[in-house]
Amino acid sequence: MKINIKDYLFRLAHLLFIGLIVVQFLPDQSGGDSYSNYLIGFAVAAEILTLALTAFISKKESRNLFLDIVGFIYAFLILWTLATSKLNLLNPSLFPPFGKILAQFGTDWQKILINIKSSVGIILQGFLLACAVAVPLGLFLGWAARAGNAATYLSKFFSSIPPIVYIPYGIALLPTFRSVSVFVIFLASFWPVFAGTMSGVLNVDKRIMDSAKVLNVSKPELLFQVILPASLPQIFLGCNQGLSVSFILLTSAEMIGARDGMGYYVKYYSDFGDYTRTITGLLVIGIVVIGVTFLFNLFQKRLLKWR
Amino acid sequence: MSTNKIEIKNLTVQYAEKNKQFTALHDVNFNVSQGEFVSIVGASGCGKSTLLSVLEGIYQNFQGEILIDGHPLEGTGKERGVVFQHYSLFPWMTTRKNIAFGIKQVRKNLSKTERLKIADEFLEKVGLGDFGNKYPSQLSGGMQQRAAIARALAMDTDILLMDEPFSAIDPKNRVILQELLLKLWEGTGDTPETRKTVVFVTHDIDEAILLSDRIVVLTSHPGTVSEIVAVPFARPRNRSELVQTLEYNKFRNKLLSLFYDDITNKIGGEEVVL
Numbered sequence: 001m002k003i004n005i006k007d008y009l010f011r012l013a014h015l016l017f018i019g020l021i022v023v024q025f026l027p028d029q030s031g032g033d034s035y036s037n038y039l040i041g042f043a044v045a046a047e048i049l050t051l052a053l054t055a056f057i058s059k060k061e062s063r064n065l066f067l068d069i070v071g072f073i074y075a076f077l078i079l080w081t082l083a084t085s086k087l088n089l090l091n092p093s094l095f096p097p098f099g100k101i102l103a104q105f106g107t108d109w110q111k112i113l114i115n116i117k118s119s120v121g122i123i124l125q126g127f128l129l130a131c132a133v134a135v136p137l138g139l140f141l142g143w144a145a146r147a148g149n150a151a152t153y154l155s156k157f158f159s160s161i162p163p164i165v166y167i168p169y170g171i172a173l174l175p176t177f178r179s180v181s182v183f184v185i186f187l188a189s190f191w192p193v194f195a196g197t198m199s200g201v202l203n204v205d206k207r208i209m210d211s212a213k214v215l216n217v218s219k220p221e222l223l224f225q226v227i228l229p230a231s232l233p234q235i236f237l238g239c240n241q242g243l244s245v246s247f248i249l250l251t252s253a254e255m256i257g258a259r260d261g262m263g264y265y266v267k268y269y270s271d272f273g274d275y276t277r278t279i280t281g282l283l284v285i286g287i288v289v290i291g292v293t294f295l296f297n298l299f300q301k302r303l304l305k306w307r
Numbered sequence: 308m309s310t311n312k313i314e315i316k317n318l319t320v321q322y323a324e325k326n327k328q329f330t331a332l333h334d335v336n337f338n339v340s341q342g343e344f345v346s347i348v349g350a351s352g353c354g355k356s357t358l359l360s361v362l363e364g365i366y367q368n369f370q371g372e373i374l375i376d377g378h379p380l381e382g383t384g385k386e387r388g389v390v391f392q393h394y395s396l397f398p399w400m401t402t403r404k405n406i407a408f409g410i411k412q413v414r415k416n417l418s419k420t421e422r423l424k425i426a427d428e429f430l431e432k433v434g435l436g437d438f439g440n441k442y443p444s445q446l447s448g449g450m451q452q453r454a455a456i457a458r459a460l461a462m463d464t465d466i467l468l469m470d471e472p473f474s475a476i477d478p479k480n481r482v483i484l485q486e487l488l489l490k491l492w493e494g495t496g497d498t499p500e501t502r503k504t505v506v507f508v509t510h511d512i513d514e515a516i517l518l519s520d521r522i523v524v525l526t527s528h529p530g531t532v533s534e535i536v537a538v539p540f541a542r543p544r545n546r547s548e549l550v551q552t553l554e555y556n557k558f559r560n561k562l563l564s565l566f567y568d569d570i571t572n573k574i575g576g577e578e579v580v581l
Binding site for chain 2: 210214
């Protein structure tokens with residue numbers, strides 16, 4: 001394979017990287033420390049990683065996409081740097097220089113990690129519990145068509161209640177904030193997963209059911225080897241929905257009554273006017289959600305690779 | 308004297324559609340002998356697929372009597388293997404798993420390795436030896452039908468029911484598949500006693516002639532047997548030699564006229580769209 005140097009090195013993303021570094025050395029207008037060495041360190045690390053990764057991405061379209069994304073990030077950081085420390089256009093307490101956020105991350109990472117662990121732990125517990133109950137239940141009710149039809153309407157009613165309003169009742173029912181969160185996330189992800197499973201089971205292609213019938217498959221085999229895999233795409237649709245609702249719900253719940261978790265971190269520091277930490281928290285939540293969704297999608301792709 | 312494998316007596320199927328009775332099949336009578344290859348031909352809507360789904364055991368709301376080996380038909384059965392036009396295979400199983408799954412349904416005593424071994428043998432027979440670990444979606448339509456045939460044969464059922472298995476395949480591959488099926492079926496035994504009994508639904512006259520011992524022609528509205536024609540060509544048959552003979556073309560024209568007469572009678576001699 002011929003490697004075209006121009007394709008790898010002379011790219012807008014790399015020019016923006018150089019621009020970002022140069023901008024850091026302009027004189028500061030704002031008073032405080034602009035933490036530019038943190039930003040420079042971060043940018044250099046990102047650039048090295050980018051160069052290394054692009055060497056491994058063989059498809060031209062994917063490489064372009066990756067570099068475009070990196071380019072956008074650099075461009076955003078250039079604008080951020082200019083607007084904050086270099087030109088002092090924005091209120092520095094609301095818009096800290098980006099280096100300061102990185103520095104904050106450096107000092108707080110242990111605290112942040114504990115909060116991530118708490119949040120992700122609750123999500124996984126509630127979500128997995130919901131899947132473990134909703135998938136078998138949906139499977140059986142969808143299979144018993146008459147009960148299933150009634151259940152569809154009931155689930156429409158219950159799923160229309162925004163799960164967040166269960167929180168006060170959950171607090172009355174359960175002893176700890178953690179158990180309340182798990183309970184609410186269970187409810188929030190139960191309905192989409194259940195509805196997805198039901199619609200998957202009820203909509204299995206008639207031709208596939210006919211194929212199974214003429215093979216004389218036994219009832220358990222029909223359920224677990226035919227109906228379940230045939231419904232899997234719809235089940236995953238419900239799971240994805242449940243997972244994204246779970247994150248929204250948990251972070252909101254954490255802002256109400258928690259003692260740890262990512263939502264708590266953001267709320268707690270914004271109450272003190274510590275917007276550096278607030279923004280740090282926001283970015284971390286974004287990264288965590290993307291990370292969890294990414295892993296879940298990998299799992300889904302593996303199970304649905306036959307499509 | 309050949310024995311009757313399948314007997315169809317006074318078969319009538321009526322659908323109720325929006326309070327209107329619709330007769331799909333009316334008083335259909337014919338028998339299929341052990342080891343015989345019978346095709347059912349007819350224009351779209353003549354009820355030929357309904358007839359097959361009755362034999363498959365999927366459509367159970369019929370009047371009349373169906374006997375298999377002298378016993379009344381009750382639902383689906385392990386003595387009948389089926390190849391559909393679409394989705395005979397489960398999309399989430401690789402081709403060899405699909406076949407092994409089919410074998411498992413008829414031969415519970417085999418171990419998983421034994422089943423997979425048989426699956427591989429039959430994949431080899433239909434020319435898919437290298438495609439055992441592919442999913443159906445990774446195969447062409449023709450390859451999917453090859454795998455479906457491999458499964459039906461690997462299940463080693465007495466009777467094969469095939470519902471327009473090649474209708475969705477492009478003409479060139481259709482011919483290849485017909486010849487493959489012919490070869491495989493003729494290979495299931497040297498005498499009718501050992502051969503598989505096949506009921507094959509198609510709207511392709513040439514396909515029916517090449518493959519069948521007898522052809523049942525259905526007319527539509529209501530679907531009923533207009534004629535049963537024995538195919539006068541000796542086996543083993545060779546397509547390219549067969550189609551050049553005068554007898555073939557004469558026979559083909561005779562069948563076509565049966566086909567067209569039905570349609571022209573029904574729509575009053577106007578232009579015919581098949």
